[in-house]
Amino acid sequence: MKRGIGDRTILDDFVEDFCNVVEKHVKYIVCSGFVAISHGRSRATEDIDMIIEKIPEERFIKFHNDLVKSGFECMQSSNPKEIYEDYLINGDSVRYTRKNEFLPEMEIKFTKDELDEEQIKSRRKIPFTKLDIYFSSIESNIAFKEEYLKAEKDLEDAKHLRIIYEGKIDENEINKIKERIRRFRYGK
Amino acid sequence: MENNIHLRDKSHQEQIERWARYVRDNSNWKEKLKPFLDGQIIMARRAYKTLSETKDGKRRIKLIKKLRN
Numbered sequence: 001m002k003r004g005i006g007d008r009t010i011l012d013d014f015v016e017d018f019c020n021v022v023e024k025h026v027k028y029i030v031c032s033g034f035v036a037i038s039h040g041r042s043r044a045t046e047d048i049d050m051i052i053e054k055i056p057e058e059r060f061i062k063f064h065n066d067l068v069k070s071g072f073e074c075m076q077s078s079n080p081k082e083i084y085e086d087y088l089i090n091g092d093s094v095r096y097t098r099k100n101e102f103l104p105e106m107e108i109k110f111t112k113d114e115l116d117e118e119q120i121k122s123r124r125k126i127p128f129t130k131l132d133i134y135f136s137s138i139e140s141n142i143a144f145k146e147e148y149l150k151a152e153k154d155l156e157d158a159k160h161l162r163i164i165y166e167g168k169i170d171e172n173e174i175n176k177i178k179e180r181i182r183r184f185r186y187g188k
Numbered sequence: 189m190e191n192n193i194h195l196r197d198k199s200h201q202e203q204i205e206r207w208a209r210y211v212r213d214n215s216n217w218k219e220k221l222k223p224f225l226d227g228q229i230i231m232a233r234r235a236y237k238t239l240s241e242t243k244d245g246k247r248r249i250k251l252i253k254k255l256r257n
Binding site: 006007008009010011037039040041042044046075095101102103104152156159160163164166 | 196201204205207208209211212217218219221222224225226228229230232233236237249253
């Protein structure tokens, strides 16, 4: 599934190496900016966003230790108990890099509501990216970018994805997700 | 940030659309994008490394990355 060495980027190698470890321990999705970038969007990013299932502390400790064994480190702390109790379980994200590298970073957080859980349930590999990792759906990414994130770069990411998948996007699905975003995130 | 978004000018929007169509229609898009994507990381790593070697650099990196001390 990997592309030829010639066009693989630093981000491609980082994200696949990281996801190979994650997949052994927990279900995850890569979402937001990297979805657009892996579809060719030409913009800068320092971090890749990942949502993982909420798991008990003991499982997280094993997961963290495997990441460390595989050459990654957490920027917030080297103590998995602290990472879990001070950050993840409170809904805060943590960032992992390759050891002794400042970037790129993988920003990890637990699912926080049904919307996140649904995104994980409907996760998929996306052939266009030629990356062997799980993403949230294109429709979900467009909905979140247009309805929730809404920064200039997010609206431009959504526009880019809409052009790439012109004629193939399920608008009903996008509208359903937007409605759920309004309900779960804005209480409307 | 929510509702007061000012999108950049028309030519910027046109460029986004032009590039997205290029990516959709040309399988060699990744070769063209790779130097840009790798370049920003290489430059940023270089900048962080230089900063980390200066007096007080590590503290300033923590500030940049909004890390607790």
